[in-house]
Amino acid sequence: MDPLIIALLGIGALLVLLGIGVPIAFSMTVVGIAGLLITTGPDITWASLQMLPMSSIASYGLVLIPLFVLMGNFANVAGISRDLYDTAYKWFGRLPGGLAIATVFASAALSACTGSSVAMVATMSKIALPQMDRYNYKRELSLGSVAGAGTLDILIPPSIIAVIYAIITESSVGKVLVGGIIPGLINAGGFIVMILIRAMLNPSLGPRAAGITWLDSLKAIKGVWGMIVLFGTFMGVIYTGITTPTEAGAIGCVCALVLAAVTRNLNWSAVRSALFETIRTGSFSRGRVSRSGSSVLPSGSTSRRQLW
Structure with a gap:
């Protein structure tokens, strides 16, 4: 056959x-x-x-999986996810369904810092859902935006699924990671457009947030610097050919750890939690x-x- x-x-x-x-x-x-x-x-x-x-x-390539997870966990310790959502909230909150749009935007940006979609959804659930509940967002929109945006992590590097796919299909890990950037951004754009259209047709789904000025939006831009530094460092060394994806994962871990120290969020309890979560997720991925x-x-x- x-x-x-x-x-x-x-x-x-x-x-x-x-x-x-x-x-x-x-x-x-x-x-x-x-x-x-x-x-x-x-x-x-x-x-x-x-x-x-x-x-x-x-496979040597599987070393990437725990490195990606650890990088994402350290990024969460550094408060990058919280800062990203705050920035997105200040910029998109005035739009119909703005908080759901902010959730998608922050999730797409956070995907560039973490390799675990489960961890990202859990993080965004804690940050975004209380805000959307505060403005009486319908659950179908608030939960759907968090769950749907969680799939962006599969495409946007660093992605555990992309690494597993590359290894199973015997493809170049670096090319698969880089190749997921544009489709991931297109997917995020599709989510944002759909949320905006639905909220404009039915304003009760996602009311506009009040009390946000343009000055608040401009001040919030500083919240994206951590993501830019981490993603730029990780993808920069891969795209320029300076290092292999595995070495880039290690560099990303160190960069995220330094960011956590710079933001003064680094402590032994946070490091221990990040390490245990990395072990759990890495073991599950290897079994898969x-x-x-x-x-x-x-x-x-x-x-x-x-x-x-």
Whole structure:
């Protein structure tokens, strides 16, 4: 059977399993084992299962995942997420649905500082939802803007998903990361336009925020300096070819740590929390990679590229 056909059938089976509520890890494992049995037989399948989990997570590129997560955690310690939302709130709050627009803008900017969409959504939920509740935003808009904007982290680097995709498809990590910038910005722009249109048609969805002057907006610009420094440092060394993405991740961690120290938000409790969250997220991501490796192995690397 054609490897591409097997890959398509495997994706279909995976979607069915996910649709009926089977956990992701088990779904990918079942599809991978079934594909190996069909294409290679039981003996090679058993040998592959003994080797594959270790070989999948031993990739040097996976070092990027904990580095991205740690960089994002240190960025949160530095207060970058809070400053970004405050800046966006001061600039867009006067518009219909302005706080939801500010949430999307801040999430897009925060995506440039953190590799974990879960961490970003959790952070924005704590910062943005209370403000939108204060101005009587409809829950469908406030929750939708936070959840929808959380997906921007998948595209805008540094992105854990982009790293995993690059490793599984044997693509250049640096090119995949850089290639996600424009689609991510287009996606964010689409969210903003849709929120603005809906709020103009139905003002009760997202009332305008009051009491914001242009002077407040100008003063709030200083809140983006941390994001600019961190993203500029991280992507600058990658785009110019000075370092590899892995080395850039380490540089980004140091830069975020320095920003946390400069803003006087650095303390042992915050560092410990950031390290534990990095360990938890990094371990989960490596487990996901090991199972995704077993699920795509039957299709072969060439067919994977053709499929994607």
